[in-house]
Amino acid sequence: MKPETVAIHAGNFYKTSTNDVTLPINLSTTFLRDEDGGYSGGHMYSRVSNPNRTALEKALTELEKGAGACAFSSGNTAGMALFQALKPGSHIIAPDDMYWGFKKQLQTIFKDTLAFDFIDLTRVDEIAAHIKENTVLIWAETPSNPLLKITDIAAISRLSKKHGLLFACDSTFASPCLQNPIALGADIVMHSSTKYIGGHSDVLGGILVTAALNEFWDKVKNIQETGGAVPSPFDCFLLIRSIKTLPYRMRGHCTNGMALALFLEKHPAVEKVFYPGLSTHPQHEIAKSQMSDFGGMLSILVKGGAEEARKVVNSVQLFAQATSLGGVESLIEHRASIEGPTTKTPPNLIRISAGLEHIDDLIADLEQALS
Numbered sequence: 557m558k559p560e561t562v563a564i565h566a567g568n569f570y571k572t573s574t575n576d577v578t579l580p581i582n583l584s585t586t587f588l589r590d591e592d593g594g595y596s597g598g599h600m601y602s603r604v605s606n607p608n609r610t611a612l613e614k615a616l617t618e619l620e621k622g623a624g625a626c627a628f629s630s631g632n633t634a635g636m637a638l639f640q641a642l643k644p645g646s647h648i649i650a651p652d653d654m655y656w657g658f659k660k661q662l663q664t665i666f667k668d669t670l671a672f673d674f675i676d677l678t679r680v681d682e683i684a685a686h687i688k689e690n691t692v693l694i695w696a697e698t699p700s701n702p703l704l705k706i707t708d709i710a711a712i713s714r715l716s717k718k719h720g721l722l723f724a725c726d727s728t729f730a731s732p733c734l735q736n737p738i739a740l741g742a743d744i745v746m747h748s749s750t751k752y753i754g755g756h757s758d759v760l761g762g763i764l765v766t767a768a769l770n771e772f773w774d775k776v777k778n779i780q781e782t783g784g785a786v787p788s789p790f791d792c793f794l795l796i797r798s799i800k801t802l803p804y805r806m807r808g809h810c811t812n813g814m815a816l817a818l819f820l821e822k823h824p825a826v827e828k829v830f831y832p833g834l835s836t837h838p839q840h841e842i843a844k845s846q847m848s849d850f851g852g853m854l855s856i857l858v859k860g861g862a863e864e865a866r867k868v869v870n871s872v873q874l875f876a877q878a879t880s881l882g883g884v885e886s887l888i889e890h891r892a893s894i895e896g897p898t899t900k901t902p903p904n905l906i907r908i909s910a911g912l913e914h915i916d917d918l919i920a921d922l923e924q925a926l927s
């Protein structure tokens with residue numbers, strides 16, 4: 557079935573004793589045992605599994621065309637579970653503009669146990685040159701943050717298969733509706749469900765979806781169940797509720813993202829626009845081939861420096877000046893000041909998450925803020 561249908565029905569498969577049309581929130585932490593000691597209800601203890609989480613994992617497995625999924629309490633814990641599943645001494649190839657929370661995990665939590673190189677993944681020859689004897693994982697993020705770089709998922713998948721490596725892709729900016737990395741050869745897809753999947757800036761969560769049920773996935777599943785960084789039944793309920801409208805929300809985010817990119821590209825106060833839907837974007841052709849649309853995230857360089865950029869984010873009325881992305885409300889953010897003094901992000905860069913307000917109102921707000 558098509559994503560619109562899957563999104564509405566995949567998380568709603570339980571038949572309850574009260575014949576509910578939508579899956580209710582099940583807060584029970586423990587479940588009754590049968591006389592023979594078994595669990596015919598399918599659940600034993602809610603850290604290991606519970607009906608709402610199982611439903612969420614099933615919905616995301618189907619949307620990402622995978623074989624199984626693990627839901628976590630945040631995007632960060634989802635990514636961390638994957639790093640924890642690697643043997644100590646393993647080497648990872650990660651993007652130079654990797655989501656800063658993951659870069660921080662590698663550089664602080666895993667600095668003594670894992671080795672890693674941060675490289676420009678838009679250059680497949682660069683990746684090949686960095687593969688070592690102990691390399692086990694290529695981690696990609698596409699579109700990337702905040703420069704909206706596009707990584708060729710099929711090309712990296714071919715390379716990782718050739719070298720027997722695991723290939724994981726952070727697909728948060730695309731959501732499961734705009735690209736399916738598993739269909740292009742990735743082994744694992746990661747999402748921060750805090751973003752588009754949740755879509756209303758009110759629930760924190762993360763997800764890993766696997767292409768195959770194998771030994772490595774068993775390790776990840778064990779880290780989820782035994783480590784216990786799991787979302788609550790209420791979080792899972794909210795995410796299932798949000799997923800039902802995800803395909804339609806994504807259409808609005810993409811339409812508004814494209815319209816803002818075209819408006820900003822022509823604006824005299826703007827030096828540059830980063831949006832994969834623009835034909836001037838360096839990886840526009842790859843984006844066209846692996847994404848069904850280009851998303852609601854864009855970045856701009858304001859003419860001038862940090863001061864001019866900060867003036868713009870302080871002058872908007874409708875956009876909320878806040879970090880994060882993927883919600884129904886439009887957000888705007890001066891990235892360098894959140895990433896700290898060591899960042900390579902240009903000082904005049906502003907990141908925009910196009911929400912679902914009317915495009916005329918969004919353009920009018922940016923127009924007044926830029927003048």
Ligand SMILES: *Cc1c(COP(=O)(O)O)cnc(C)c1O
Binds near residue numbers: 633726728
């Ligand atoms: C937000 C984000 C994460 C981390 O997710 P949290 O839910 O904040 O822990 C990871 N990757 C990308 C691309 C993100 O935008």
